[in-house]
Amino acid sequence: MKRLLALAVVTALTLTACGSADKSGTSGGQVTLTFWNGYTGPDRPALEGLVKKFNDTHPGIRIEMNIMTWDVLFQKLLPAYTSGNGPDLVAFDDAHIGRFAAKGVLAPLDDWFTAERTATLVKPAVEATLFKGKHYAVPMTFTPILMYYNKKLFKDAGLDPGKPPATWQEWQSALKKLTKDTNGDGRPEQYGTALPDHQTIQVWPILLWGNGGDLLSLNSPQSVQAVQQWSDLVSKDRISPTGLGGADADKLFQTGKAATNITGPWMTAGFKEAGLDFGVAMVPAGPAGAVTLAGASSFVLNARSDAAKQKAAKEWFTFWNSKESQIAWSNGSGFPGVRTDVTPDDTKANPYVAQFAAHSEKARVLLPGQAEFRKIYEEIFEPAVQRVTTGEAQVQQALDEAAKAIAPLSGP
Amino acid sequence: MRVLKYGALLVGAGLVLLPLVWMVVASITPEAAIVRYPPSLLPGGFTTDHYTQIWERIPFGRQFLNTVVFAGGVTAISLLLDSLAAYALARMDFPGKNAVFVLILLLLMIPPQVTLVPLFQLLSSLDWINTYQGLIVPRATNAFGIFFLRQYFLTIPRELDEAARIDGSSEFGIYRRVILPLSGPALLTLGLFHFMYNWNDLLWPLVFTTETDMQTLPAGLALFMGEHVIEYGLLMAGAVLTLLPMVAAFLLVQRRFIEGIATTGMK
Amino acid sequence: MRARRTATAYAFLAPTLIVVGVFMVWPMLQSLADSFYDKSIGPGIFVGLGNYTKLLGDPAFLIALRNTVFYAVAATPVAVALALGLALLLNGHVRGRGFFRSALFLPSVVSLGVVAIAWKFLLDPDIGLVTYWLRGLGVDVGDGVRDADVAMWYLIGVGVWKNAGFYMVMYLAGLQTIPRMYYEAATIDGAGPWQRFRKVTWPLLGHTTMFVFIIAAIAALQVFDQIFVMTRGGPHFATESLVYLVYRKGLQDFEFGYASAIAWVLVLIVFVLSLAQNVFFSRRAVRF
Numbered sequence: 005m006k007r008l009l010a011l012a013v014v015t016a017l018t019l020t021a022c023g024s025a026d027k028s029g030t031s032g033g034q035v036t037l038t039f040w041n042g043y044t045g046p047d048r049p050a051l052e053g054l055v056k057k058f059n060d061t062h063p064g065i066r067i068e069m070n071i072m073t074w075d076v077l078f079q080k081l082l083p084a085y086t087s088g089n090g091p092d093l094v095a096f097d098d099a100h101i102g103r104f105a106a107k108g109v110l111a112p113l114d115d116w117f118t119a120e121r122t123a124t125l126v127k128p129a130v131e132a133t134l135f136k137g138k139h140y141a142v143p144m145t146f147t148p149i150l151m152y153y154n155k156k157l158f159k160d161a162g163l164d165p166g167k168p169p170a171t172w173q174e175w176q177s178a179l180k181k182l183t184k185d186t187n188g189d190g191r192p193e194q195y196g197t198a199l200p201d202h203q204t205i206q207v208w209p210i211l212l213w214g215n216g217g218d219l220l221s222l223n224s225p226q227s228v229q230a231v232q233q234w235s236d237l238v239s240k241d242r243i244s245p246t247g248l249g250g251a252d253a254d255k256l257f258q259t260g261k262a263a264t265n266i267t268g269p270w271m272t273a274g275f276k277e278a279g280l281d282f283g284v285a286m287v288p289a290g291p292a293g294a295v296t297l298a299g300a301s302s303f304v305l306n307a308r309s310d311a312a313k314q315k316a317a318k319e320w321f322t323f324w325n326s327k328e329s330q331i332a333w334s335n336g337s338g339f340p341g342v343r344t345d346v347t348p349d350d351t352k353a354n355p356y357v358a359q360f361a362a363h364s365e366k367a368r369v370l371l372p373g374q375a376e377f378r379k380i381y382e383e384i385f386e387p388a389v390q391r392v393t394t395g396e397a398q399v400q401q402a403l404d405e406a407a408k409a410i411a412p413l414s415g416p
Numbered sequence: 417m418r419v420l421k422y423g424a425l426l427v428g429a430g431l432v433l434l435p436l437v438w439m440v441v442a443s444i445t446p447e448a449a450i451v452r453y454p455p456s457l458l459p460g461g462f463t464t465d466h467y468t469q470i471w472e473r474i475p476f477g478r479q480f481l482n483t484v485v486f487a488g489g490v491t492a493i494s495l496l497l498d499s500l501a502a503y504a505l506a507r508m509d510f511p512g513k514n515a516v517f518v519l520i521l522l523l524l525m526i527p528p529q530v531t532l533v534p535l536f537q538l539l540s541s542l543d544w545i546n547t548y549q550g551l552i553v554p555r556a557t558n559a560f561g562i563f564f565l566r567q568y569f570l571t572i573p574r575e576l577d578e579a580a581r582i583d584g585s586s587e588f589g590i591y592r593r594v595i596l597p598l599s600g601p602a603l604l605t606l607g608l609f610h611f612m613y614n615w616n617d618l619l620w621p622l623v624f625t626t627e628t629d630m631q632t633l634p635a636g637l638a639l640f641m642g643e644h645v646i647e648y649g650l651l652m653a654g655a656v657l658t659l660l661p662m663v664a665a666f667l668l669v670q671r672r673f674i675e676g677i678a679t680t681g682m683k
Numbered sequence: 684m685r686a687r688r689t690a691t692a693y694a695f696l697a698p699t700l701i702v703v704g705v706f707m708v709w710p711m712l713q714s715l716a717d718s719f720y721d722k723s724i725g726p727g728i729f730v731g732l733g734n735y736t737k738l739l740g741d742p743a744f745l746i747a748l749r750n751t752v753f754y755a756v757a758a759t760p761v762a763v764a765l766a767l768g769l770a771l772l773l774n775g776h777v778r779g780r781g782f783f784r785s786a787l788f789l790p791s792v793v794s795l796g797v798v799a800i801a802w803k804f805l806l807d808p809d810i811g812l813v814t815y816w817l818r819g820l821g822v823d824v825g826d827g828v829r830d831a832d833v834a835m836w837y838l839i840g841v842g843v844w845k846n847a848g849f850y851m852v853m854y855l856a857g858l859q860t861i862p863r864m865y866y867e868a869a870t871i872d873g874a875g876p877w878q879r880f881r882k883v884t885w886p887l888l889g890h891t892t893m894f895v896f897i898i899a900a901i902a903a904l905q906v907f908d909q910i911f912v913m914t915r916g917g918p919h920f921a922t923e924s925l926v927y928l929v930y931r932k933g934l935q936d937f938e939f940g941y942a943s944a945i946a947w948v949l950v951l952i953v954f955v956l957s958l959a960q961n962v963f964f965s966r967r968a969v970r971f
Contacts, residue, residue, distance in 0.1 A: 040626075045645040070626055074643045079934035080623060083533055086724045087540035089626075107724050107937075189823065195809075202917050205644065245809060247829030247918045251646050252807065259453035259810050270644050278448035379936060387919035394831065394918065421772060428769070429786040432844065435801040436789060438812070442801075455812040497698045504695035510688060516696060523707055525953040527905045529929045530946035533939055534713035535706065554706035557699040587691050616794035618908075634794050641800070648804075655797040662792045670785060673852070 035316040036066045040081070041095040042074035046273050050336025057332075058323050065316040067093070085109040085306065092309045093317055095144050098132035098300040098369050099377045102415070105135035106375035111305040112138045116318050125325070129342045132369040133302050136415075141302035142321040143342040145333065147360050148367035149205055149268050149297040151288070155281045157182060157194065157263040168285040172214060175288035176233075179243040182263040196243035198262035199234075201389050204250025206370055206381065207266045208234075208389055210297050214290020219371060219385060220414050222407040223400070226292070232399045235392040246393045268299045269338040272356045284356065286363050298367035299339075340364055376413040384409045436659075443467070443652040450648045466653035473650060474636045475629055476657075482548075483632040483658075486621065487614040489552040491607050497557040499603070502565035503591045507577060517566075523559040528619065536623060546630045551621060555614070561606050568602040569595060605673055608665065615662060633658045714943040722940035734944035744945060746920050747928040751949075754839060754924060755903035762843045762850055762899050763892070769847065770854030771884070784855070791849040795841075799912035802841050803828070806913075831921035834914055838922055841909045846902060850895045857891030858884070897960055904953050925949045 043051050048071060055067050070091065072080075077096070081104070084090045090109065104110050117139050122130055129143040155165035161181045169175035179196030186193045199207055211234050212218055217227030237243045245256070250267070257265035258278050265271075266287060275282055287296045303324070305317050323329055330341035335353040340346070340361035348358035371377045388406040391397035441459050442450050444467075449460035470476050504510070505517055535554065536545075544550030572595060580590045596603075614620075621632040628636070633654065640651040666673070693700075718734055720727035738744045773784055790798070805813045808827035817824055828837040861884065869879045885892075907926040910916060916923030916931070923931075925945060933942030 042643065044639045044642040045647075070628065071639065072626075073638055073641055076622055076638065079930075080626065082724060082937050083536045083934075084540070084626070087537045089540045089545055091626075109724070191823070191825070203643070203915055245826065245829065247826060247831075249915070250644060254644075255451045255807070256809060258451050261453055261809055268644065274448070274645060278451070383931075387917070390831075390917060390919040394826075396831070396919075421777070425772060425777070425783050429783055432787055432790060432848070434813075435798050435805060436793065438805060439798070439801050442804075451810070453810045455810055455815050457812060497702065500695045501699040504692045508688065508692045508695070510692035513692075516700070519703070519708075521957075522954070523703065525901060525957060526707070526711060526950055527926055527929070527946065527953075529907070529926055529933070530714050530943070530950065531707065531710035533933060533942075534710035534717070538706070538710060553702065557702045562699065587695070591695075612792055616792075616796075618794060618796045634796060637797065646800075648800075651797070651800065655794070658797075659793055663789065666788065666792055667785060670781065 033064060034066060035064060035312050036068060037093055037313060037316055037320065038091040039067050039069045039093040039095070040077055040091040041069070041071060042077050043095070044071055044073055045270060047270060047337035047339065050333055053336060054324065054329055054332060057329075058320060062316075062319060062323075065319065067320065082107065082109070085308075088308065090306045090308065092306050092313050093303055093320070094306075095301050095303050098129075098141070098298075098302055099371055099374075099381070101133060101141045101302060101304065102135045102371075102373045102375045103377055104304065105138075105140040109307050110140045111307045111309060111314065112140055113142055113305060113318075113321075114139050116142055116321055121322075121325070124345060125342050126344055126364055128298055128367060128369050129300055129302075132298075132300055132372040135373045135375075141304045142325070144301045144303050144324065145337070145339045146298055146300045146342045146364065146367070147269055147339045148286075148363040149207070149210070149266055149299055150284045150286060150360060150363065151264055151266050152257060152271065152275065152282050152284055153264045154257070154260060154262075155283055157260060161263070165283065168283060169288045170286075171288050172290045176237060179237065179264070180241055183241060183243050185242075192242050194260070195245060195256065195262040196241075197264040197266070198248055198253035198256040199238065199244040199266075199393075200248040200250045200253040201246065201393065202249055202382070202386050204248075204253065205266075205268055205299060206297055208385070209370055210266065210287055210295065211290070213295045213368060214287070214292060216290075216292035219380065220410065222385070222388075222410060223403045228400055228403055230290070231389070231392060231403060235389070235399060238393045239395050247390065269340075269356055269360050272338055284359050286366065294366050296363065296367050298364075298369045300367075300369055334361075374415055376415075380410050380413055384413075439652045439655055439659075442648050443656050445649065447647065447649040463649075466649040467657070470650055470654050470657070474639060474654075476633075476636070476654070478629055479631055479633050479636040480657075482621075482630060483615060483634075485548055486551050486632050487611050489548065490555045490614045491610040493552065493556045494558050494561055494610050495603055495607055498561035498606070499565050499596065499599070500591070501557065501562045502569055503587075503595060505562070506566045506569035507574075507590070507595070508587070520559045520562050524563065532619075532623060539624060544624075546625050546627045548630075550624050551630075551632075555620075558610065561610065564606055564609075565599070565602060568599060572598055601672055604669060608669060608673060611665070612662060615658075715947060717940050718943035718947050720940040723937050727940055730940070734941050735948075737941070738944060738948065743920065743923075743928060744948075747923045747925045747945075748948075750835065750921070750923055751904060751906070751925045753835060754842070754906050755900055757836075758839045758842050758903045758906075759896065759899045761839070762847045762903075763895055765843065765847045766850030766895065767854050767888075767892075769851045770858060771880075773851070774855060774858045784852075787848040788852055789848065790845045791852075795845050795908040796912060798845075799841060799909040802844075802909070803913045806837060828913060829918060831918040834918065834922050838906070838909050838913060841913070842903065842906060845909075846899065850899060853895050854888065854891055857888050861887045893960065897957055900956060900960065901953055904949065904956070 052069065055069050059066055081090070081094065125143055126146050129146040133139045133141040133143060151168065153168050158165040163178055163181065169178045182194065182196040183192050184194040185191065201208065209219055212227050212230050215226045215230035217224055217230045221227055238246060253262070253265055254267065254271055256262035258275060258280060286294060303321060305314065309317065325342060327343060327345065330343045330346055331350045333339065334341050334346065334351045334357045338354050338356055340357050351357035371380060374380060384406050388402045392399050392402050437457065441457060444462055444464065445459045446461045446463045452460055505513065539545055539550050576594050577590050580594050585593065616634060618634040618638065622635040622638065625631045625635065637651055637654040640647040640654070719729060719731055721730045721733065769787055773780055777783065805811050806828050808814050808824055808829060814824045814827060828834050865883045866879055869883050874882060905926050906924050907930065910922055910924055910927050914922045916927050926949065929942050929946045932938045932945060
């Protein structure tokens with residue numbers, strides 16, 4: 005048995021040693037960049053179009069794109085980086101920049117950020133690319149998350165569909181009116197909203213921020229008050245079911261089971277196709293002001309990429325962030341761009357772009373530069389929210405515990 | 417009693433088939449009408465778009481071929497290697513036999529997630545990511561298969577070997593001309609298990625391929641399960657198309673399949 | 684002569700041993716070695732049994748362990764009993780026997796990853812078809828699969844749905860090996876259907892039951908797919924299994940060392956359980 009194992013190990017080692025060939029992307033003056041991302045949905049053709057255009061206009065460079073779901077991308081990325089098979093370029097949500105930069109697998113990109121370039125870009129998008137004072141990413145896309153509302157359900161509830169709620173007070177009273185338990189079984193047949201609490205674009209932080217709270221000060225009076233208020237609305241007034249994922253929330257809104265839904269521009273096409281009469285508006289302003297979440301993504305570069313690839317990658321960043329490319333991306337995907345100088349006129353082809361772009365400056369990036377973002381958010385905050393909204397824990401106690409768990413994980 | 421029996425069977429079959437029927441219905445319903453309230457098992461419209469679009473959205477033909485090569489390759493090679501190993505374990509005596517058998521039983525119990533990361537790194541250093549050999553070779557033998565065939569080979573009377581041996585047959589000759597011909601149903605059954613398992617496997621091809629053109633269908637279909645937008649119609653059309661060959665294969669061998677397990681006897 | 688026979692035997696085993704050695708044993712040893720390191724990327728720090736002692740105080744591990752045991756203890760007997768019942772029904776004279784057998788086996792042929800999406804859709808507590816029908820019948824399912832207290836039962840249901848047909852086929856095969864004369868003899872002795880089952884069928888199916896029980900328990904202890912699709916281990920970890928935790932720690936948090944330690948605890952549990960079942964059933968099974 006022992007001998008066998010030894011034999012197996014030796015065989016494995018020899019195979020490993022002679023098998024690893026250096027796979028260089030540079031041959032005959034042509035630089036090939038592999039590019040992973042998770043744009044599987046309706047935004048995919050716009051991205052593919054721009055990559056094709058870049059390849060056509062840059063004869064020395066070829067971008068080879070691999071699209072996979074985000075789940076798959078994140079489970080493969082670090083093993084791929086460490087085994088030397090990592091992609092040259094990846095696009096992912098800004099929240100992950102710190103996570104990968106902390107592992108040392110990303111190349112710093114400070115020299116791309118000239119004053120001139122930075123001036124044309126949305127400020128929070130640029131700030132989100134920083135980790136410990138260095139830029140490890142280049143902005144790709146940036147959108148505020150807005151409130152979708154069902155105009156018909158608003159009318160039926162006696163609310164003015166032309167004037168969606170603008171403050172928390174108006175919003176909360178509207179949500180109560182929009183929640184209807186017609187058969188009196190204690191379970192609403194129609195919900196005021198659908199507040200997702202896992203596997204979703206992050207909605208709960210918007211509620212914290214609206215009251216002046218934050219994820220990194222979870223047991224501050226403002227945070228506690230915000231969670232108390234909204235979890236009461238969920239558990240007592242039943243304005244939303246609990247345990248929803250993002251896709252569940254969208255389904256409830258699409259079927260008219262929920263009257264409002266907070267999400268990004270990627271849903272406009274699907275809701276329109278379903279024949280829904282809906283509007284989009286800024287998330288109503290809380291006591292601390294109007295604020296919403298930024299759905300922002302950036303490009304990162306593999307630390308192991310050689311100089312030729314680094315140069316080629318930076319050409320791609322510049323191409324992507326040109327005004328022309330950004331307009332094409334906005335019109336194709338519905339995302340407002342990362343540039344400040346794109347006007348509603350430029351994006352006439354997709355009227356929703358301007359509606360979203362109008363609120364870009366009120367959008368905040370979630371936990372920028374935090375290496376342990378995923379743990380803080382998905383493993384501590386979300387479960388705490390799930391506990392309080394289902395009445396399994398008291399707000400103050402749950403948030404105290406969460407804050408205690410987050411403290412050692414959070415960076416400066 | 418009769419009513420009860422048929423009632424139970426019908427309800428059971430209905431429940432079992434429900435999600436599969438729903439998958440077919442969703443695949444021919446326009447995307448916007450799949451998510452609706454009140455829900456219904458009747459299609460909320462009719463379209464064949466999903467079945468035509470899927471060929472454009474993913475390289476469906478290529479991925480179908482990959483799936484055939486992967487599942488077929490693993491099945492063929494694994495049947496050969498499994499049966500060779502099972503033959504040695506069932507029909508021959510040699511030092512270390514028990515150790516090898518225990519090793520194989522042990523491997524049966526290892527969840528695949530345990531070795532995923534080291535295996536990924538191993539295949540990377542071999543430069544086998546995105547290759548057929550990377551998908552197939554690590555699965556070229558299977559602990560369950562060896563166990564299953566060993567049990568079956570044990571039921572074949574020893575006298576047959578002896579007779580062949582007297583006729584001057586080598587061990588390989590006995591394996592090939594005596595044991596294999598008698599093992600048709602067991603090999604067929606095991607082959608179907610292997611084929612089914614690999615045909616449907618998601619995690620393995622998902623991790624060991626990064627290029628769309630090397631992916632198998634379950635991995636390719638995962639593309640329609642985006643984080644923000646799930647495209648149910650396309651996903652279900654793809655699932656139905658992926659399922660059809662499996663159902664056909666099963667219906668074809670159904671009778672011999674149960675026989676195959678019966679003769680193996682699990683004892 | 685003896686040496687030659689040994690060489691021949693290993694020649695038969697060689698391809699298998701090479702593949703097993705390189706692609707299973709080697710990564711396994713690697714992961715076992717990893718479990719003694721605090722390791723993410725790069726070589727890591729040797730911590731001895733540190734990961735294992737950390738496990739004992741980690742609520743996430745204890746919850747996942749409890750969930751996994753709960754799932755296995757509930758799902759295994761239910762699936763096996765259902766499979767046996769169906770096999771008994773479909774072994775006799777039944778009109779449409781081929782149809783029922785095929786229908787019940789069908790779930791084993793489909794990918795759980797895809798069909799769990801269909802189940803999630805059908806079981807949605809607000810807009811799902813099944814819950815809608817149940818409400819029509821006056822059955823209130825509450826928050827259903829989104830309720831931490833009952834979510835696990837939904838996952839158990841889907842797991843049983845997926846596997847019972849497969850185990851049924853195993854039992855059908857087992858039933859075919861029981862000689863008819865045993866039943867005839869029992870009938871002549873005046874045994875009713877229940878007694879025939881108790882005295883003939885059940886004891887003679889001992890080996891099949893052992894085999895099915897072991898593979899069902901191993902499958903249950905490794906439950907992952909429907910959790911991944913339907914609940915992601917939530918709400919608040921109420922449905923997180925050990926394999927899901929390995930996935931989360933290893934492939935999401937990239938704590939390879941810790942994830943390996945969890946995985947090895949699972950391997951140990953499966954191993955002990957298999958041994959115990961083996962001993963338990965080998966005492967009771969009847970040979971003929």
